[in-house]
Amino acid sequence: MPIRRVIVALSGGSGIPYAVDLLTALRDLGSASAPIETHLIVTNGAKQVIPTESDLGLKAIEALADVVHKDADLGAGIASGSFRAHAMVIVPCSAGTLAKVALGFTDNLVSRAAHVTLKERRPLVLVVREAPYSRPMLQNMLSASDAGAVIMPASPGFYxxxxxxxxxxxxxxxxxxxxxxxxxxHAPRWKDD
Ligand SMILES: Cc1cc2nc3c(=O)[nH]c(=O)nc-3n(C[C@H](O)[C@H](O)[C@H](O)COP(=O)(O)O)c2cc1C
Known part of the structure; x- marks a missing residue:
């Protein structure tokens, strides 16, 4: 099985523990026969939120990923559609990063890689976090969804x-x-039958 490369981006929404859990799960899910390679980007906004929400510091979070990219590095491989990525997740996805994705405004590596993921018709999951939602955010979620992204609110179930x-x-x-x-x-399902 070919290697599955998953881009994980952390932006400055509340919800860094979701990102830590996802990176840990991706690390543990990969195997020799079905390897997963994670590519991590952390925005400056996320770097501000991390110390308030996680006992893990930036270095420990970066250590969960296979490859770490600087958000300013628009020359990174993942900035190009020729890079064989499987999918991208932005977790948490701030209102600001959502707006960039919705508009195709690509001034940092997170928004550029997300735009590339959309144009290449690969899965893009936006774990948006804000409460309540503003009208611009609701409009941007619809635009991003229309462009092919999956809006996956950081909204846990209780069943x-x-x-x-x-x-x-x-x-x-x-x-x-x-x-x-x-x-x-990773979690119990409602029913498997
Ligand atoms: C502690 C903290 C929590 C925040 N939580 C949110 C949030 O839940 N959603 C959001 O859209 N912005 C949140 N923000 C604001 C963003 O971090 C800020 O708008 C930032 O510029 C987003 O930039 P980025 O998308 O490039 O990371 C928070 C900021 C701080 C400091």
């Missing part, structure tokens, strides 16, 4: 009775992994 934050996170991460077509048992 698997999460009794701690880790379990709550896993429910959202499992759905993201499903959207990437990565077989997983």
């Amino acid at each position: 698997h009775r999460p009794d701690d934050v880790a379990t709550l996170l896993r429910g959202v991460t499992a759905r993201v992994l499903d959207l990437l077509a990565l077989d997983n048992d």
Whole structure:
């Protein structure tokens, strides 16, 4: 099986623990016969949020990924459609980054890689985080969805009775992994039959 390269971008929304859980799951899901290679980008906004939301610092989060790119590096391989990426997730996706994706405004590597993911018709999952949503954000979500992105709100379910934050996170991460077509048992399903 060819290597599956997944781009994971952290922007400055609240929800860094979702990103940590996804990066950990992607690291653990890969195997010798079905390898997964993660490419991480962290915006300056995310770097501001990380210390307030996670016991893991930036370096420890970067260590969960296989390749780390600078958000300013518009010459990175993942800025080109010729790079054989499987999919991209922006988690958390801030209102600002969502707006860039919706408009095709590509002034940093996160927005450029997302634009490339859309134009190449590859899966792009936006784990948006804001509450409540503004009208511009609602419009941008519709535009991004029309362009091919999946809007996946950081909105955990409760039917698997999460009794701690880790379990709550896993429910959202499992759905993201499903959207990437990565077989997983990261959280219980409602029914398997
Ligand atoms: C602690 C903290 C929490 C934030 N939470 C959110 C959020 O949930 N959603 C959002 O859209 N912006 C949030 N922001 C604001 C963004 O970080 C800010 O708009 C930033 O410019 C986004 O830039 P980026 O998309 O390039 O990361 C938060 C900022 C801080 C400091």
